[in-house]
Amino acid sequence: MKSIYQFSVGALIFLVLGSCGKGFLQRTPQSSLEESALTNKKGVNTLLIGVYGALDGQDFKDGDMLNLSGGSGYAVSPDNWIYGSVCGGEAHKGSDPGDAPAVLQIATFMGNATNGFFNDKWRVDYEGIRRCNFVLHVLANVTDMTDAEKKELAAEAKFLRGHFYFDLKKMFDKVPWIGEEDVSYSKLIVDQYKIPNDKDIWPLIEADFKFAAENLNEIQDVVGRANNWAAKAYLAKAYLYQKKYADAMPIFEDVIENGVTSKGERYELRPKFHDNFDAFTENNSEALFSIQYSANDGSGGTGNANQGQMLNYPYNGPFSCCGFYQPSQDLVNSYRTDNNGLPYLDDFNTHPVKNDMGVPDSVDFVPDAGNLDPRLDWTVGRRGIPFLDWGNHPGAAWVRNQQSAGPYAALKNVYMQSTQDKYYDGNGWAPGNAINYVLIRFSDVLLMAAECQAQVGSLDIAEEHVNTVRERAANPDGWVKKYIDPDHPMGGVTNVPAANYKVSEYANGAFAAQGKSYAIKAIQFERKLELALEGHRYFDLVRWGIAQTELNRYFAYEQTITTDVIGAVFASKHVRFPIPQRQIDLSVKNGQPTLVQNTGY
Known part of the structure; x- marks a missing residue:
């Protein structure tokens, strides 16, 4: 089976999605001629591959590895090692205290809305959403696909959009929902930060995962593409986060009893725990949905390798970075x-x-x-x-x-x-x-x-x-x-x-x-x-x-052992991270910001 990342995206993705530098929200919209060139089966599938490519948040440009908003790749690692594990007390930032101080601020809950890492995270997730919405926007006008093919591709795009919104929801809570039906493609680029964050988006996340669960194929011929069981698990997880245990439980049990991988194998635990963390044994019977990485694949630079973890190797010894x-x-x-x-x-x-x-x-x-x-x-x-x-x-x-x-x-x-x-x-x-x-x-x-x-x-x-x-x-x-x-x-x-x-x-x-x-x-x-x-x-x-x-x-406990967390305090407001101040500033409309900051920040 091929990997989704082994397909050549080439100039077509660059033409449509453009480079992902710091000004990507303000890019000039693509012309209708460029858009019409994509309104076919090949074009919309290529766009979908571009969405999968956004899952890791990385972009190799000008000889350097950046994230899709132009910042450091490790700031937006999709495994959330900073926000989920370091902030969860599983790990220290590491290295020296003065190395990447923005991470230490976040780790000790002293980071405020001006911390650039929060803005990077926000922008990268919305870039993924933008790509999903453009797939759905173009798909509506495709004529060389059957209704079944279009529905399955829409399900993939909505599954991925649900993923990006889930990540934003658990990070920031109050986030604006932008769907393909809300705005035209041109406004999607220019005005995405003008939509208020005053609505609970859980029902919309659920709707995306429900659609995906009902319309995705069970078996996929390309490694890395989501199947219906991955969508069911994600839907149940969305219910779990809302404490809808009775809704989540039968879906999880269905996955456990009947679920199969995209290759048609029953889901089951691997005999060896480490098989989940070895490139040689990945995409196995335990993986419901994975972000695919590859190395030395001829793509140039490190564009398809896992760069979100680039800092996280032992210092010295056989590793080049960074403690x-x-x-x-x-x-x-x-x-x-x-x-x-x-x-x-x-x-x-x-x-x-x-x-x-x-x-x-x-x-x-x-x-x-x-x-x-x-x-x-x-x-x-x-x-x-x-x-x-x-x-x-x-x-x-x-x-x-x-x-x-x-x-x-x-x-x-x-x-x-x-x-x-x-x-x-x-x-x-x-x-x-x-x-x-x-x-x-x-x-x-x-x-x-x-x-x-x-x-x-x-x-x-x-x-x-x-x-x-x-x-x-x-x-x-x-x-x-x-x-x-x-x-x-x-x-x-x-x-x-x-x-x-x-x-x-x-x-x-x-x-x-x-x-x-x-x-x-x-x-x-x-x-x-x-x-x-x-x-x-x-x-x-x-x-x-x-x-x-x-x-x-x-x-x-930990400050009796190490010095980096001395003085750290978790307050009630820290159950969500601050809305990036940069996004609030950009949301001003008729003299007032449309984005409202989380309580306490």
Whole structure:
């Protein structure tokens, strides 16, 4: 099967969508002649590929990797590593405190509406929406497609539009809805910031996903294109975010019981956890919808590689950049398990995992010998433990500033040494790689379904879904193993676990025996363990209504270890990010802004 990104977009996309520099909202509209040249099956499909190309928010231009609004690519990474994981207490900004200070402001909730990263995020999502709307606008006049073909293509465009709006909604809450029926294409470019943000857009997001779920094909002949099951999962997720548990639950269960990938394979967990983060095993039975990346594909530069994570590799060593995105001690402690192989749901920080803070490389260090969930070492790089096939993590030698951001390194975004010739792209100033970002994977669906089941009182089914996830974690075949020869890590591994891994399922009937509140707490904690550093945590905490309590607890604990979060406070207004001031300024109409700022900013 072909990948959607292997199609040549060429000059046609550039002609229609233009370059994506800082002035893209003010571009002169394309002529009717140019638009009419696209009003056919080939033209509108090429435009749709341009929408998929906007999912990563990146644009390679003039020898540099920028985002679609002209700013830094990492500001708008679609995995939301800044907004979802760093702001969720899973990781520190990393590097030195003075490196990318705008990120540290956001991480400590000191960023205001003038922080340029918020404006970049806003503009990039609306660029994706603009492309979706133009596809729908052109599609209405296409005559060489059947009604069924047009409906399926419209469903893809609406699925992608739903994705972009979902991202904006969970980031900013109050955002304006711009649809293809609201404005002409020319006004879509010139006046998109003149529409007020005074309406709840959840019903419109639901409508896009419903249309997609009803009209997308189940099987796709191109890897990367969304199918109807991905749309169903996204629709259920939209219900979940609104606490419509009874609406979301049957859809999630349908995906679990009957869903198939675009290749026609049943959705199921892979035996090995790390298969979700290895370019060699991606687009597998666990991936409902992924942003496709490739490296060294002849496209020029790093245009198709994952550049949103360009900063997030260990400092020094074999990697060229840059020591950002360092997991927190709070996250690492969460992987401690008790003698029954279960997590400490309430007091995990009173059972801390040993670290090497302040221990020089020249001094021997023995890693923690206590019980640990094995997912820790596929998520976090820590001293003395194999870091994929790059060798044992050496500690401070790969950390830019321990005092500021701790001793750890992110791992899920790192490519393998053994396949770097194929999946690493070094054409940019910072590393790129071909590891897809999975927007929705099957374990996520299982845990969202578990949450819905628990909320409506079906605790046994909720427990079954959680245990399915934990059963995979308990599979020794998927654990990190010690090297045969640590000095030659690509020489293979032994059968000896790299740490004292102990993880078990919840005892049959534990959720029912201990009640709904216990079950929900266990499900929330399982999401932390399973989905760490994948950009979900902050948004989960907000929708659960526990962000203020959890993040202030996190700051109080973590500032005893690192200096970067000293003084950080999460206030009630921080359950949403500020509307970018630049967008409010641009929205002035008849002397008054049409965009209203979120409360408290």
